[in-house]
Amino acid sequence: MKQIGILGSTGSIGTQTLEIVRNHTEELQVTALAAGSNIELLEQQIREFRPRIAAVWKEENAATLRTMVRDMDVRIVSGMEGLIEAAVLEQNEILVTAIVGMIGIQPTIAAIRAGKDIALANKETLVTAGHIIMHLAEKCHVRILPVDSEHSAIFQCLNGENSREIDKILLTASGGPFRGRDTAFLSSVRLADALKHPNWSMGRKITVDSATMVNKGLEVMEARWLFGVGLEDIQVVVQPQSVIHSMVQFQDGAVLAQLGTPDMKLPIQYALFYPERQFLPGKRLDFDTLASIDFEKPDPDVFRGLSLAYQAGRTGGSLPTVFNAANEFAVARFLEERIRFLDIYRIIEECMEAHKKVEHPSVDEILAAEQWTYEYIESRWKFEYSH
Numbered sequence: 001m002k003q004i005g006i007l008g009s010t011g012s013i014g015t016q017t018l019e020i021v022r023n024h025t026e027e028l029q030v031t032a033l034a035a036g037s038n039i040e041l042l043e044q045q046i047r048e049f050r051p052r053i054a055a056v057w058k059e060e061n062a063a064t065l066r067t068m069v070r071d072m073d074v075r076i077v078s079g080m081e082g083l084i085e086a087a088v089l090e091q092n093e094i095l096v097t098a099i100v101g102m103i104g105i106q107p108t109i110a111a112i113r114a115g116k117d118i119a120l121a122n123k124e125t126l127v128t129a130g131h132i133i134m135h136l137a138e139k140c141h142v143r144i145l146p147v148d149s150e151h152s153a154i155f156q157c158l159n160g161e162n163s164r165e166i167d168k169i170l171l172t173a174s175g176g177p178f179r180g181r182d183t184a185f186l187s188s189v190r191l192a193d194a195l196k197h198p199n200w201s202m203g204r205k206i207t208v209d210s211a212t213m214v215n216k217g218l219e220v221m222e223a224r225w226l227f228g229v230g231l232e233d234i235q236v237v238v239q240p241q242s243v244i245h246s247m248v249q250f251q252d253g254a255v256l257a258q259l260g261t262p263d264m265k266l267p268i269q270y271a272l273f274y275p276e277r278q279f280l281p282g283k284r285l286d287f288d289t290l291a292s293i294d295f296e297k298p299d300p301d302v303f304r305g306l307s308l309a310y311q312a313g314r315t316g317g318s319l320p321t322v323f324n325a326a327n328e329f330a331v332a333r334f335l336e337e338r339i340r341f342l343d344i345y346r347i348i349e350e351c352m353e354a355h356k357k358v359e360h361p362s363v364d365e366i367l368a369a370e371q372w373t374y375e376y377i378e379s380r381w382k383f384e385y386s387h
């Protein structure tokens with residue numbers, strides 16, 4: 001029986017992780033859950049999966065939840081302290097980090113220190129603190145198992161291979177709902193358009209990040225840390241059908257790819273059972289009806305999420321944190337329809353230009369850079385409702 005903790009259990013990745021647990025009750029047991037504010041769903045999850053501990057962000061929600069589950073043997077905790085307590089629970093063997101945002105950094109670090117393997121969905125952790133996380137994981141003999149579909153694909157392609165023989169990583173992208181469009185088009189797109197992802201069903205923030213291609217930029221930085229390659233050895237390839245989830249080119253010219261239907265349950269399940277494969281119900285690729293697999297070159301001048309990410313990654317230090325924090329802040333305003341689509345790029349760029357980089361930032365310095373970014377944006381931009 002593998003005991004798992006899930007941070008972000010009420011979200012897109014979290015609920016799909018629980019679906020896998022539901023199909024593997026003999027092999028998987030939930031020991032800890034954590035969510036932001038959806039205590040109704042969390043209550044249902046507590047009743048179904050019977051964890052020892054459950055964390056919610058606000059103490060007032062925790063108090064309500066305590067009353068809701070007073071007939072059960074579960075400890076309800078709150079705040080960052082509670083999140084960390086859920087992450088490091090003695091029984092956890094593996095922690096699924098499916099929380100959204102930089103709030104995932106500290107509990108992930110605490111879990112690594114406590115010797116828990118990490119099934120990592122929260123990409124912000126590696127983007128901002130990759131230099132700390134990878135080093136710490138090695139020191140604590142902890143595995144970082146990627147959940148992001150592209151990184152899982154690369155991880156699968158590297159099974160049994162020597163990562164020193166990687167020539168380059170070919171990170172695939174769907175191109176999002178605005179693939180092939182120009183800047184003039186992007187200047188007038190609305191929230192509802194950005195939320196229509198052609199292939200994947202995901203949380204709202206990451207869906208907008210796919211439309212700006214900031215998501216792919218974050219994934220380039222994530223890949224760099226996970227697989228120990230230089231940014232110049234990661235090439236983004238647009239593959240509009242999302243059939244190829246990523247590829248690795250080796251020094252002899254061989255290219256290995258992982259293909260499948262777009263279903264996050266595959267990478268989640270692969271991380272939970274690694275190195276074993278298990279049956280996963282669902283659609284299979286049908287090569288009789290799959291007419292073609294296309295490839296395009298992304299346009300970094302239009303989808304500046306990509307070019308700004310490479311710039312942040314190349315400069316390094318605290319700049320990836322600023323890139324990520326500025327994007328988090330801007331996307332939250334875009335989701336409230338208080339800024340326009342292209343403002344997201346403008347906000348990121350302004351912050352990156354104004355920031356004074358800190359080399360090898362500590363966790364405190366990363367969090368300070370995040371705070372600086374939010375304050376800088378607040379001081380420069382007015383956020384009116386646009387409708």
Ligand code: NAD
Nearest residue numbers: 008009010011012013035036057099100121122123202203
């Ligand atoms: P989501 O918005 O659907 O879910 C986020 C989860 O985090 C929710 O359970 C929410 O309650 C929880 N959360 C938010 N703030 C919290 C807080 N303060 N304390 C505790 N919990 C909190 O997001 P998602 O789409 O599931 O994405 C989660 C992470 O996985 C992100 O980092 C995303 O980039 C990454 N990811 C997602 C997908 C996908 O298909 N959805 C794919 C690859 C990577």
Ligand code: MG
Nearest residue numbers: 148149150219
């Ligand atoms: Mg992805």
